[in-house]
Amino acid sequence: MRRGYTAADVRAAERPLLDRGLGETLMARAAYALAQVCLRELREHAGGAYGRRAVVLAGPGNNGGDARIAAGHLARAGVGVELVDALALDAADAPALGRRLADAELVVDGVFGTGARPGLPAALASAVAHWREARGQREPGRNTPAADVPAGHRRGPEGTARRRGPRPGTQRVIAVDIPSGVDGTDGTTRSDAADGLPEYIAADVTVTFAEEKAGLLLPPGRVAAGRVEVADIGVEIDTAPDVLSLEPADLAGVWPTPAQTAHKYSRGVLGLLAGSAEYPGAAILTATAALSTGVGMLRVLTAEPARTAVLQACPETVPGEGRVQAWALGPGAPEPERMQAIMHQIAADAAGSTAQDGSARPGSRVPPAVLDAAALDLLDGPLAFPAVLTPHAGELSRLLGRLGEPAAREEIEAAPVRYARRAAELTAAVVLLKGAVTLVAVPSGPVFAQSAGTPWLATAGSGDVLTGIIGAALAAGFLEGASHEDLPRMAELAAAAAEIHGLSAWHHHPDGGSPRRGRELRQGPQLGHEAGHRRPGPVRARDLAWAVRDTLSGLLGA
Ligand SMILES: NC(=O)C1=CN([C@@H]2O[C@H](COP(=O)(O)OP(=O)(O)OC[C@H]3O[C@@H](n4cnc5c(N)ncnc54)[C@H](O)[C@@H]3O)[C@@H](O)[C@H]2O)[C@@H](O)CC1
Structure with missing residues (x-):
């Protein structure tokens, strides 16, 4: 670290x-x-x-x-x-x-x-x-x-x-x-x-x-x-x-791994609402990434025709509602009413866990959520449930405008840590601001800054993959639900997910080469102005979603 x-x-x-x-x-x-x-x-x-x-x-x-x-x-x-x-x-x-x-x-x-x-x-x-x-x-x-x-x-x-x-x-x-x-x-x-x-x-x-x-x-x-x-x-x-x-060598100590006696429900179930008739691919990428990350079960709530597209690409997914330990909402413009309904339900459940005098009732917690893309456009104030928001600078600019503190994209890019922190305060959520260095801010406390990525990662679909990794980590990391007190741990998992996402771009082998393992992977890439000649080549979001599995296997010593 x-x-x-x-x-x-x-x-x-x-x-x-x-x-x-x-x-x-x-x-x-x-x-x-x-x-x-x-x-x-x-x-x-x-x-x-x-x-x-x-x-x-x-x-x-x-x-x-x-x-x-x-x-x-x-x-x-x-x-x-x-x-x-x-x-x-x-x-x-x-x-x-x-x-x-x-x-x-x-x-x-x-x-x-x-x-x-x-x-x-x-x-x-x-x-x-x-x-x-x-x-x-x-x-x-x-x-x-x-x-x-x-x-x-x-x-x-x-x-x-x-x-x-x-x-x-x-x-x-x-x-x-x-x-x-x-x-x-x-x-x-x-x-x-x-x-x-x-x-x-x-x-x-x-x-x-x-x-x-x-x-x-x-x-x-x-x-x-x-x-x-x-x-x-x-x-x-x-x-x-x-x-x-977080450095690659830290990830094994941070990442949730299954207990010896775990079964699929006790490994974490992720509920996914992603994709639409127009953007079915986003749902496939998020689902693939969550499965590559090793989620116990993935429930897909997406409407047709995206639902069939996901089931065909990822036959492991389970269609329809059921109990979940975490939510991933927003990639690929899913129905806003459905996202709203899910968020209202989580908020209502979280409010139910607060006693009349406003103090939190111990033991009653809710599934944490990762909110991406279209889900971010539904937010206009502090969240009543624990969540990770994953905007890029443009999305953060729109969000801050709705929160009454407008900032242009350029202003955010010039001082990203200031705006990520402010957005975390205003939303009472973890804010993961994507960029060449990805920042993960909480309402109060240290910011994580992760930079394993490469400019080649800036490609359509890459963010959907990150949402899938974060969602799977939240599901495995909060089997008993979460509250706002868990935001620092959620931030740590989001930062770890960003690092794994970046490392997967460096280490993916779409042509069938063997994945890097052990020490080589844990050392991670060097960043700096001299690193240009060591950059990996183009990254395709689909390959990235697949590569997460090898990256994690290498990091966790499997
Ligand atoms: N304070 C200590 O005990 C130690 C400090 N050390 C060194 O001291 C550094 C900090 O020293 P200082 O506090 O003297 O500050 P700096 O040496 O960073 O700079 C301050 C000087 O630069 C001028 N200045 C600042 N910004 C300018 C700008 N944009 N254009 C033109 N002039 C500008 C200021 O008027 C001032 O004279 C550390 O970074 C470290 O390298 C080390 O010697 C270790 C011990």
Whole structure:
């Protein structure tokens, strides 16, 4: 499990040590750890440290202090170090610095740390644009989508052909504590200039101190940070983390598995209302995913003709009503009246479990629900029963509008964690906001941030699969029903489902190859700007729904 702390909590933990006059000691420890990682990266990627070139970008605060001291360690190890005062940079210096950055085997980003506002000053951003462009020409496809480079900064290939630089793929960018331009607490960034210049410096490795900062787990900071290494500098944080990320190795400990004596009813029955005459496929995908996840029984309440389509694709399903331990409602535009009726019934049952004085009566619980797509459009206030909502940014925008706090899709994409949390408060539900990094928020408590996915997952039907996985997990995880007190556990299961969904895209083998198992699967994919060449190919939602079974088997050690 990765745990991310707010910048304020990290500062509060450092405060007693600073009051004891240990500030310089902490910085010396941070700088030493940083230098060790830099030297190791040079050895591994540039064949050694002696005689290699490093550009150290240092800012005005303590983050710059770490970088300056580390620069001394590097120089003593024989690295040719250029120390750049990053905020003294003039716009006219940007092209030349961009070239020197591209020519270095190592770039250390010590401009801003946790004390900074997000975004980069314009002159520095311009130098980063020149650097990205030169590096992109040398290593096509790496780091720099061409669109990231503003037109005024494009140059012909002749210039780079004359320059000496590191061999393609050998340059390493190491961020100090957090990539500059990224907010340490919420992972957001901000463009200081309106001309499309880079907003942050993307790293291969981030060396962070004491504990991970929440912004390293949240988008876009999570992608900007590359691999994160935590250096122990003797600071203990005893507050609760603000952000959690389940890793593949955590999933076996989180996922509900059947008891030795279980039978199909005691394994969890999921009630599914999904699909319509227009969208029968959504019901098939959700059903397939729930079955691949290992649900004890799947009851399908969908009307004809989608019902027959599901039964033909998934002969294990049981048509019609009956007792269930969880509900999955909404994919593929099923009848709104039927969804409303089910939700009213769950709400009435949940209200029945509350005593006259408003206190909850122990022991009377209701089946939790996952509400997706069309079911989300029926919500306009706090839910009276425990539920997981699974919007993407557009659906969340519509939902927030109905809840009286409108936010445009773009606003949500720029600050996703803020809006996911707010929606969870307003709906009294778990809100799983889909994206490259999927966020799972509860009305109060830490947010989960999961990123096992790949851009190939952004395909029609992929969300239906996720709903099926979550529904099956809720059914197996809440055999005795759930109440609002269970929202944190429901969030944990939803986060685990998102991770399994993402891993299934990386590990599916539609052509019949053997699925990955054990350690290889539990290690999970690497995320970062260098991961591009390791992405899996196109993902088809149907294959994904099937692949969940192999992913889970591998993770659970079957
Ligand atoms: N406090 C401690 O005990 C330790 C802190 N350490 C380092 O200190 C960092 C935090 O240091 P600071 O609090 O000095 O903050 P930073 O070094 O992150 O940045 C603050 C400085 O940058 C300027 N600034 C902020 N945003 C800007 C922007 N967008 N454009 C232009 N200027 C901007 C501020 O005016 C200030 O001078 C950590 O990230 C870590 O690297 C480490 O040395 C370990 C010990």
